[in-house]
Structure formats: structure tokens, C-alpha cells
Amino acid sequence: LFRRYSPYLMLFGIFLLTLVLLFGSSSGGAQRWLDLGFVRFQPSELMKVIVPIAIASILSEKTLPPKPLPILISIVAIIAIVLLIAKQPDLGTSLLIGASGVYVLFFSGVRVQLIKYNNWLNFGLISTLIGGSGYIAWNYLLMAYQKKRILTLIDPSSDPLGAGYHILQSKIAIGSGGLLGKGIEQGSQSQLNFLPEHTTDFIFAVIAEELGFLGVLLLLSVYGLIIYRCFIISFESEDTFSKLLGASLTLIFFTYIFVNIGMVSGLLPVVGVPLPLISYGGSSLITLMSSFGIIMSIRKHKTPSYLSNL
Template sequence: MPINERRSLWRRMRPYVTVFDGPLMLVIVFLLGTSLVALYSASIGIPGKIEDQLRNIAMSFLVMWFVANISPQNMMRIALPAYVVTLSLLLAVALFGTIKLGARRWLNLGFAQIQPSEFAKIAVPLMLAWYFQQRHGQLRWHAYALGALLLLVPVALIARQPDLGTALLVVAAGACVIFLAGLAWKAILALVLMGAACLPIAWSMMHDYQRERIMTLIDPTSDPLGKGFHIIQSTIAIGSGGITGKGWTQGTQAHLEFIPERTTDFIFAVFSEEFGLVGNLFLMFLYLLLIGRGLMIASNAPNLFTRLLAGAITMIFFTYAFVNMGMVSGILPVVGVPLPFISYGGTALLTLGLGSGILMSIQRHRKLVQT
């Protein structure tokens, strides 16, 4: 009898313990393992980074497990409150936010400082997925227009801080939701043309440092010791890695401190210098598996809400990787976007853990959701 009781307890607890999606979890573990290898080398001379990152990873797994236990039905219930709270926090930042390095991005709660724009990466696509689910089967042009407005309001508040990197991630996730909801290709083409026509206006509204980043992208040698320093040094590191790299902990650009922010935004340059093209192909293969698994979960999702949400989370993963590798390689302007699951940092890793947990919840509950 005691054996049967123990088995019965395990049967009751098993659905809450074995919530992780195997293929997705395997890719994330490989990425985090690669992160620790790269971070160990990049943080030589900077004590405490590995310990802090291990703590961040543990918190990320806890968040992932918690969210994976939340059913998509409950996610739909919290979509609107989460959006309203996030919007309220962004407004509070605009009015009372703490200024650091010329940007007003943080909100001081007394016991801690938070960056509400990070919440928008999940809250906005969650809200848009809920919105289009409520109007499924009766989508007209005005429904897409209102959806675009729901996206643009938080994006405008984030861009105003200014934080173009986070704004870009939110735009990508939200635009993915609107596209997957069935927006016609003609409308997409019209929006692209309108966006191109508005580029001169956008240029005039940019801050000086934002215009300088774009001009530096075109010609980084115009200010090699100033604005172009990041791009020049990171591209030197990537190129000097060659085919197989210089070897782990043997990168000269990183250890002679030529690469700025080498544990966070520019860790890809450190990895490239030490592991070369072979290491980069391995890393890109892991991201391909991550994005492919996300798209597979989205394609198997049982209703519009889960399909749109899974597609948006996958787009966030893609945008993180594409923008970071692009800016470090010198093909995109430098913005504050970390390399997903690789760069050092707690907030971004928690956001990625939250997104991964959502994907796992959708996969786990796919047979329980009403279509």
C-alpha cells in the first residue's frame, strides 16, 4: 500500500514537474552551456560574473517552470490586465523615471529599480493575441488599425526613453502577431511604402546620438576612437578568429580590453575570436533549432490566440539573435540588444525564460485548449 500511495502522489505531481518541452529545453541548455563557456573567457579579470550568471539561469528556469504550468486560458485572462499595468508603468517612467546615461528607462520602487520596457516584450504580443482571438472570424481593416494602435502606443513610450533596441523587439513581436492574424499582403506593401516615405521625417526626429550611430555604421573609420570604436574592434575580433578561432581564453581583442561591453552586448565578438567560423556556425545552428522548434509549436497550436502568441515569442528570439549578431558584425547600427541566452544579464534572461515558458505551456496544453 505505501508503494501504491507513493506512485499515486507522483502521478498527481508529475504534470507539474515534467512541464518542460524536451526539444526546446535541450536547445536552451546547449545555449546556456555555450554562454558559460564564452562568459568565463570574457569575464577574466571581472570577478563574480559566472556566479551571478548561474544565479540568473536558476531564476530563469524557475520563471520558465512557473509559466509553463499556467494554461493558455489563464494567459488569456491576464492579457488585458498585464497590458494595462505595463502601459501604466511606461507612463510612470516618462513622468518619474530615473535617468541613467542620458536615458529615462528605470522606475524606482524604493526597494528595487525596474525597467518596465522589458515587460512590454511579452505583455504587448500577449495583448494583441488576445485582441485578435476575441475578433476571430470578423476581422476587418479597422480591427487591424486598432491592433496597430495597441502596438504603437507602448512602442512610442519606449522609443521616447530612448530605448530603440527594446522598441525594435516589441515592434517585431507585435508586427508578427498582426501579420499572422491575417493581414493582407497588399496592406503590408502599402505600410512598407508609407514607412519608406516617412524616413526623412523619422530622421529629423532622431536624437543626435541616434543619427551618429547610423552614420558610423556607414563609415566607422570617420571616428575610429569615438563612435566607430565599438564596430571597428568587434569586426577585428570576428575577422581575426578565422576558421577555427584562436582558442578558448586566447582572444587578444577581449583580454586586452579592446572590445567594450564584452560580457553583454558584444560577447559574440569574444566568442567569434576564440572559436572562429566553426563556433559561429554551431551557434547559428542552435538558434536555427530554437526558432524551428518555436515555429513548430506555433503551427501545432490549437487556436488563434496560442498560434499568434507562439509566433510572436519565436519572432522575439529571432530578432534578439539577428540584431545582436548584425550590430556586432557591423551590418546594423549599435543598439542595446543582448545575444539571447548567451549575454550576461538578469532581466533579459528572465524575459527569455518567460517567453520559453509560454511556448512550453502552449505545447503542453495543446490538446486541452478549445479550438
């Protein structure tokens, strides 16, 4: 069903993103929402599921690894979505959604090889492309606040009451938790409101402060179990589309965990990425549950082992 309607889903998603740019409602300097009167939602959240479905459908039409034409179509579609979301502006979400499409390309067997049989030259060319892209992005594409976030990552103490405040308070909360934590609702940073966004993006710091290292270890163990099980379901599926879609959705789930924890720990720039299954928020939770529903559907439609040998 997903595969059959994936082109229409992609067109519908692009249509919604275009409506956001034309008629979207603004908040905090960003135009990311569509207000229909009875509901206000963020179309970019839908693309977190639509993009992997569409790219998996394109690449699974023929045998893997895919031919150049499906790869080209996929790359063009990914770039179009990324640019539409980055225009809102929402650079963090656009890059993560772009990554979701790249993950499908990766699992399909696509490899970057500019010159055949010369790995060192390939490495040099790819490094040059990445460096050149970074230079262009820094000087011509990134906005002032986005540059400030990157510079703050390097030295958050340079602006302790401004751009670096979030990271500094988050580090204090994480470090003060110790082994066992301070106890539920006993964390000074969160309960006294020193830590901003402590129910959404920075909730991992609250967990570390109140439950300590052991609480964090338990949370990461649960995440690891979910990721392991989802990968098993994906790789045991019987068709290429399900394998690509399930594996990419699982890797997206891991990416959001990695980015959120890295952001809260001061290892990555601050971006608006919630901690899956923990952070407060409706739209991100709906998207996540949709992804899990798709993976469960893949498992449900797998032929039982006692019938597969008949």
C-alpha cells in the same frame, strides 16, 4: 489565463511606462528604470512579452483574418507603447517591441493592400510612405546620437576612436578568430579590453574570436534548432491565440539574434540588444525565459495525438 488577463497586463504595462517618464531613474542620459528601493528594473523589458500577448488576444477573438476594428485597436496599442518607450529614449527597444506586435498582425493574416488588385501601385504607395516616414524621422524625430550611429554604420573609420570604435574592434575580433578560434579566454580583443561590452551586447564577437567559425556555426545551429522546435509547437497548437502568441514570440527570438549579430558584424546600427541566452544580464534573461515558458505551456496543454482521434 494569459488571454483572460491580457487587457489588464497591457494597462499595467502602460502604467509602468508612464511612471518611468514621470519618476524613473536615469542612467547614461536615458530614463528607463523604475527604482522601488528593493529592486530596480526596466518596465520596457516586460512589454516584450505583454505586447504579443495583448495583440494576440485582440486578434484571436473572431475568425482570421481579423476584421478592421481589431486591427485598428492593435495598431493604436502598438504605436502607444512604441512612443512611450522611444520617449525614454530607447529607440532600439521601442522598434523591436513594435515589431513584436507587427509579427502577431502578420501571423493573423493581415496584409498591407492600399488599392485592391493593383500590386505595382500598392508597392509604389508603400514605398512612398516608407520614404516619407524615413525623411520625417531623420529630420524631426531622431536625436543627434541616433543619427551618428547610422552614419557610423556607413563609415565606421570616420571616427575610429569615437562612435566607430565599437564596430571596428568587433570586426577585428570576429575576423581574427579564423576557423577554430584562438581558444577560450585567449582572445586579445576581449581579454585586453579592446572590445567594449564584451560580456553583454558584443559577446558574439568574443565567441567568434575565441571559438572561430566552427564555434559560431555550432551556436547558430543551436539557435536554429530552438527556433524550429518553437515554430512546430506553435503551429501544432489547437487554438488561434496560442498559434499567434507562440509564433510571434519565436520570431521575436529570431529577431533579437539577427539584430545582435548584424550589429556586432557592422551590418546594422549599434543598439542595446543582447544576444539571447548568451549575453550577461538579468532582466532580458527573465523575459526570454518567460517567453520559452509560455511556449512550453502551449505544448503542455495540447491534446495528445492518441486522444485527439477519439
